[in-house]
Amino acid sequence: MVPKAGAGTRAGRGRRRVGRWLGWSVAALGLFVAVAEAASRRDLRFGQSALLVPDPLTEYRFAPNQSVRPYGKLQSYNALGMRSGPVPDTGEVVLVFGDSVVNGGGVGQEELATGLLQARLKGRGEDVYVGNVAAASWGPANILGWIDKFGLLRARRAVVVLSSHDLTDNMTYAPLDCSIHPTRRPPLALIERLRRTLPKYLPEGVGRMLKCRSNTPIPMEGRRAMPEGEAAVAALIARLVAAGVPTCIVLHSEVPEMTGDADPDQMTRMRAALGETGLPVIEEAELIRASGRAPREIYRDRIHLNALGQGLLAEALGACLERMAGEAGVSR
Numbered sequence: 110m111v112p113k114a115g116a117g118t119r120a121g122r123g124r125r126r127v128g129r130w131l132g133w134s135v136a137a138l139g140l141f142v143a144v145a146e147a148a149s150r151r152d153l154r155f156g157q158s159a160l161l162v163p164d165p166l167t168e169y170r171f172a173p174n175q176s177v178r179p180y181g182k183l184q185s186y187n188a189l190g191m192r193s194g195p196v197p198d199t200g201e202v203v204l205v206f207g208d209s210v211v212n213g214g215g216v217g218q219e220e221l222a223t224g225l226l227q228a229r230l231k232g233r234g235e236d237v238y239v240g241n242v243a244a245a246s247w248g249p250a251n252i253l254g255w256i257d258k259f260g261l262l263r264a265r266r267a268v269v270v271l272s273s274h275d276l277t278d279n280m281t282y283a284p285l286d287c288s289i290h291p292t293r294r295p296p297l298a299l300i301e302r303l304r305r306t307l308p309k310y311l312p313e314g315v316g317r318m319l320k321c322r323s324n325t326p327i328p329m330e331g332r333r334a335m336p337e338g339e340a341a342v343a344a345l346i347a348r349l350v351a352a353g354v355p356t357c358i359v360l361h362s363e364v365p366e367m368t369g370d371a372d373p374d375q376m377t378r379m380r381a382a383l384g385e386t387g388l389p390v391i392e393e394a395e396l397i398r399a400s401g402r403a404p405r406e407i408y409r410d411r412i413h414l415n416a417l418g419q420g421l422l423a424e425a426l427g428a429c430l431e432r433m434a435g436e437a438g439v440s441r
């Protein structure tokens with residue numbers, strides 16, 4: 110059979126049209142990805158998470174010497190993974206230990222309670238460095254591990270910020286979930302954006318498929334059996350007291366505890382455990398109530414404080430320092 114005249118020409122034109130269509134489609138997709146990536150980075154919301162490192166003593170801690178701006182808020186970490194400036198060689202060192210409440214999360218560096226307190230002390234002519242030693246979901250055992258690893262940095266005073274949930278916030282050494290405790294950044298900020306935003310709009314099974322799966326295991330070598338619950342609180346306080354570091358405790362309340370909607374049992378247990386230490390305790394809830402502010406004005410969720418709340422936490426930290434100074438007979 111002889112092909113009709115022009116059939117080959119038409120087939121060639123068809124292939125060229127398909128090729129051009131594919132080329133334009135790839136170009137359009139590339140342009141879309143580039144624009145979406147630029148937008149994801151420009152709003153400084155994605156691809157800027159502070160990274161953590163797995164550690165057999167602390168379970169995990171923030172990676173050293175990093176400065177990022179998630180949600181446009183500066184987060185800076187020094188060589189020891191503290192959300193503070195470099196530890197000075199001179200002047201007084203005060204260490205504030207805690208979890209995400211102290212770390213501040215999405216609160217800007219200049220809005221942190223530890224930074225606010227340091228600025229107030231320096232404004233009074235006191236040469237004091239206030240170190241922020243904290244990470245999300247840390248409990249007393251994690252803090253104890255950090256002290257074992259880095260020491261107390263010649264601290265003359267310490268404040269430990271605890272919540273009732275710290276009685277159950279025990280070290281598990283589970284692999285670090287890359288969506289909560291990232292150890293590396295995705296190659297594109299767009300990937301992080303899709304992982305964080307799409308699952309809520311998709312069926313649960315499909316949403317799980319988008320989650321990152323490169324979870325990071327905690328090294329086995331160097332792990333130790335760590336105390337839990339009240340025993341962990343007692344061990345942390347005993348370590349600070351044995352080192353001769355005057356210590357005060359700030360007891361942080363969650364919103365349901367502020368509003369009376371929480372089961373009081375766990376807070377009762379925590380107060381009892383703190384009473385056993387014999388250390389001064391400042392109840393943050395009393396300062397919040399005295400401020401006349403409603404919880405919704407100072408919390409950004411049921412646990413964490415916004416910038417205004419960090420200011421009240423700074424007052425609680427300052428009250429702790431004054432209480433320790435008074436008990437030591439020091440006039441400030």
